[in-house]
Amino acid sequence: MAHIRPASDILEAMQSKDAGDVSLVTRAYEFARDAHANQIRYSGDPYFLHPAEVGFLLAQIGMDPKTIAAGLLHDCMEDAGVSAAMLEKEFGSEVLLLVRGVTKLGALRYRGLERHVESLRRLFAATAQDLRVLIIKLMDRLHNAKTLEHVPAQKRRRIALETLEIYAPIADRLGMSVAKTELEDASFPYVFPEEYEKTRELIKERKNENEKRLEKAEKDLKRELAEAGIRDFRTESRMKGIYSLFRKLERKDWDLGKIYDILALRLIVPSVADCYSVLGIVHKHWRPVPGKIKDYIAFPKPNGYQSLHTTVYTGDGGALEIQIRTEAMHREAQFGVASHLTYKEVLGHLENGPKGGGLEWIRQFIPARWKRTNIANAGSGTSGRSAPEWVKELAAVH
Ligand code: MN
Numbered sequence: 001m002a003h004i005r006p007a008s009d010i011l012e013a014m015q016s017k018d019a020g021d022v023s024l025v026t027r028a029y030e031f032a033r034d035a036h037a038n039q040i041r042y043s044g045d046p047y048f049l050h051p052a053e054v055g056f057l058l059a060q061i062g063m064d065p066k067t068i069a070a071g072l073l074h075d076c077m078e079d080a081g082v083s084a085a086m087l088e089k090e091f092g093s094e095v096l097l098l099v100r101g102v103t104k105l106g107a108l109r110y111r112g113l114e115r116h117v118e119s120l121r122r123l124f125a126a127t128a129q130d131l132r133v134l135i136i137k138l139m140d141r142l143h144n145a146k147t148l149e150h151v152p153a154q155k156r157r158r159i160a161l162e163t164l165e166i167y168a169p170i171a172d173r174l175g176m177s178v179a180k181t182e183l184e185d186a187s188f189p190y191v192f193p194e195e196y197e198k199t200r201e202l203i204k205e206r207k208n209e210n211e212k213r214l215e216k217a218e219k220d221l222k223r224e225l226a227e228a229g230i231r232d233f234r235t236e237s238r239m240k241g242i243y244s245l246f247r248k249l250e251r252k253d254w255d256l257g258k259i260y261d262i263l264a265l266r267l268i269v270p271s272v273a274d275c276y277s278v279l280g281i282v283h284k285h286w287r288p289v290p291g292k293i294k295d296y297i298a299f300p301k302p303n304g305y306q307s308l309h310t311t312v313y314t315g316d317g318g319a320l321e322i323q324i325r326t327e328a329m330h331r332e333a334q335f336g337v338a339s340h341l342t343y344k345e346v347l348g349h350l351e352n353g354p355k356g357g358g359l360e361w362i363r364q365f366i367p368a369r370w371k372r373t374n375i376a377n378a379g380s381g382t383s384g385r386s387a388p389e390w391v392k393e394l395a396a397v398h
Contacts, residue, residue, distance in 0.1 A: 002043065002045045002049055004045075004046060004048060004049045004052050005049075005052040005053055005055075005056045007025070007026055007029040007030075009056055010025060010029065010052070010055050010056050010059050010068065010072075011025060011026070011059075013056060013059035013060045014059040014065060014068060015059075015062055016064070016065050018065075021065035024065050024066070024069050024091070025055070025065055025068050025069050025072070027069075027090070027091070028055070028068075028069035028070075028072040028073050028091060028095070029052065029055065029072050031072075031073065031076070031090060031091075032048060032051050032052075032072045032073050032075075032076055033048045033052075035073075035076045035080040035082050036048045036051065036075070036076075036079070036080050039079065039080070041147070041150065042147075042150040042151050042152070043147060043150035044150075047075075047079070050075070050143055050144070050147075051071065051072050051073070051074060051075055051076075052072065053143045054071045054072070054074060054136070054139050054140050054143055055068050055069075055071040055072040057071075057139040057142060057143065058071040058135070058136065058139050061135075061139075061176070061178075061179075061335045061338040061339075062335060062338055062339060063132070063135060063338060064132075066092075066094050066095050066098065066132075067098060067132045067135065067136060069091060069095050070095050070098035070099050070102070070132070070136055071136050071139060071140075073087065073091070073095065073099050074099055074102045074103070074136055074140055076099065077099060077100070077103050078103050078106060084096055084100065087099055097130065098130065098132055098133055098136060101130055101133030101136075102133055102136050102137055102140065105133065105134075105137050106137075131174075131337060134170065134174070135174070135176075135337065135338055137167075138167060138170065138171055138174075138176065138179055138183075139179070141163055141167045141183065142179055142182055142183055142186070144159065145159065145160065145163045145167075145182075145183055145186035145187055146182070146186045148160060148186065148187070148190055156190050157190055157191065159187075159190075160186075160187035160188075160189075160190035160191045161187070161191050163183050163184075163186070163187040164183075164184060164187045164188070164191055164243070167183050168180050168183040168184045168187070171183055171336075172303065173302075173303055174303065174336045174337040174338075175303040175304045175305060175332060175333070175335075175336025175337055175339075176334075176335055176336040176337065176338055177305075177333055177334055177336065178334045178335065179335075180241075181241035181243075181244065182241075184241055184243035184244065185241050185242050185243050187243070188242060188243040188246065192246070195246055196242070196246070199242055199245060199246045199249060200242065202249070202254075202256050203242065203245070203262070205256075206256055206262070209318070210262055210263045211263070213263075213314055213316060213318050213320055214237055214263045214265055214320065216314070216316075217265055217314055217320050217322075218235055218237070218265055220285065221235070221265070221267070221282065221285070221322075222235070224281055224282075224284075224285050225278065225281060228277075228281050230269070230274065230277065230278065230281070232269065232270050232274075233267055233268060233269045233270075233274070233278070234267075234268050235265060235266060235267055235268075236265075236266040236268065237263055237264070237265055237266070238263070238264045238265075238266055238323070239262070239263055240261055240262050240263070240264070245259070245262060260289070260292070260311045260318075260319040260320065260321050261311070261321035263320070263321075264320070264321040264322065264323055265320060265321070265322050265323070266322075266323045266324075266325070266330075267322065267323070267324045267325075268325060268326070268327055268330050269324065269325075269326060270326065270327070271326060272297060272326060274326075275297060275308050275324045275325060275326065276308070278324050279308050279310060279324055282310060282312060282322055282324075283310065283312070285312075286312035286313060286314060286315070287312065287313050288310050288311065288312050288313075289310075289311040289312065289313060289319055292309070292310060292311035292321075293308075293309070293310045294308070294309040294310070295308055296308065296309065297325075297329070303336065304332060304336065305332070305333055306325065306329045306332065306333070307323050307324065307325040307329055307333060308323070308324040308325070309321060309322070309323050309324075310322050310324075
């Protein structure tokens, strides 16, 4: 039997150590555990294994205590028959609103590609009132996608396809790249089993070569940086997700030799100025591949992603992608919207956008009349607002 994540893991991962927050999350944990007491998952594990894991994932990506509590409680209404009144009495109106939002989202059903765009729009429409609902739902799906092997085959394929078509793109748009990659890679084998095997075989063949190249580049670069007097940095290697690699292989005639970013080297430095200095040092040491230098610091991607990218010839006939960024950019690149610690910050982010770009796409899904009222109210921290008319309209259509 699988191990149920203890409350202590969640509390440890949670950023707040405030006594009230610890008590809220502990109570939510115990409440959900008791509510799901007699239920089991396809795997034969106790059902509570799932919400406990969702709570942990939310804590790990830095979400606030109320969101973590709502994550623990997210299946209580639908699957354990807990009433809204009960949840509100125990955990307050904000947690209730989040749990309700997740429950409503669960009712949206993916109906295959032809309904794709429409489903996506509904998904956003139904949740635009609180981004945290969307983030809980993403972590819910992430855990379900990671445990698909236990689900009956027919249902498994539907869930995997829905994850690839709907959830991973949303994670991507929210800038949550770690979640996006995990969602894709968990679903890939069930949607395209043959392509999955083929891609896996290809990677295996090149694994050693790529790892050696990265290791050597890392060593050389550390020496070059030290010589230039730059000591305050750290390196990290990043393996491209297997699904994302498969997509790229399709575009490159299945020629792995044309793909330079299977493995990438990351350099994380203190300031933006350091990013540009390091880029200079990299290019002084290795010749860059023409057309591969990307300044996402000056020109962030639409989801807010910032970094300098370059691909360099490593002198052994191969090439390697190097990504240079600050610690703050690194956090944002991994967790996206979730890296903004508070809801107010997220709304402020929406309102002002990060420097030079950002989450413009979210605004497209929020009609002006709702945006005005919602964002105007954001500073007061109220969240017991009722859904605006257009959400009700969409819900009625559905
Ligand atoms: Mn769930």
